[in-house]
Amino acid sequence: MPSRFRRLAATLVAVCALFLVASPGAAQAACSIGGSGVSYNRNGEAAVFKNLQPARGMNCASARYVMNRWLRRAWTRTSSHNLPTRFFDGYVTWYCGKTGRTGWRCDEYTTNTAFRFVAYRL
Numbered sequence: 001m002p003s004r005f006r007r008l009a010a011t012l013v014a015v016c017a018l019f020l021v022a023s024p025g026a027a028q029a030a031c032s033i034g035g036s037g038v039s040y041n042r043n044g045e046a047a048v049f050k051n052l053q054p055a056r057g058m059n060c061a062s063a064r065y066v067m068n069r070w071l072r073r074a075w076t077r078t079s080s081h082n083l084p085t086r087f088f089d090g091y092v093t094w095y096c097g098k099t100g101r102t103g104w105r106c107d108e109y110t111t112n113t114a115f116r117f118v119a120y121r122l
Helices: 002-022 060-076
Strands: 038-040 046-055 086-088 093-098 103-108 113-121
Touching: 038 060, 046 060, 060 086, 060 093, 060 113
Parallel strands: none
Antiparallel strands: 038 046, 046 113, 086 093, 093 103, 103 113
16 A cells, blocks of 8 residues: 555656646746847837747757847848748748737747747837
8 A cells, every 4th residue: 555655646746747847937938139139120110139938949049040140130121110020041931920919939830940039119
């Protein structure tokens, strides 16, 4: 009987640990973007980019590279008042969409990677 109780206790501890790891509160902390996070388009309109979070197997360095080298560059090259929702990074096409008032998510479907961030115009 005691060994059965120990196995049950160990199973419960393992299940609780999995719930803690998988919970939204345990999400990865934001990565640094580098620089001020502010970029200007051709009309001189400022947009703030912050709270970068890699998703689906992407790491901070890769997410930072795509955001700074390609997404923010796409913003600086446009005259539009809207942030880019699709851009090509030289290898694959990224598709971005809003997840909230200022939240965004960009997905790349060839490698099935993604990243999230906050962006808004000033």
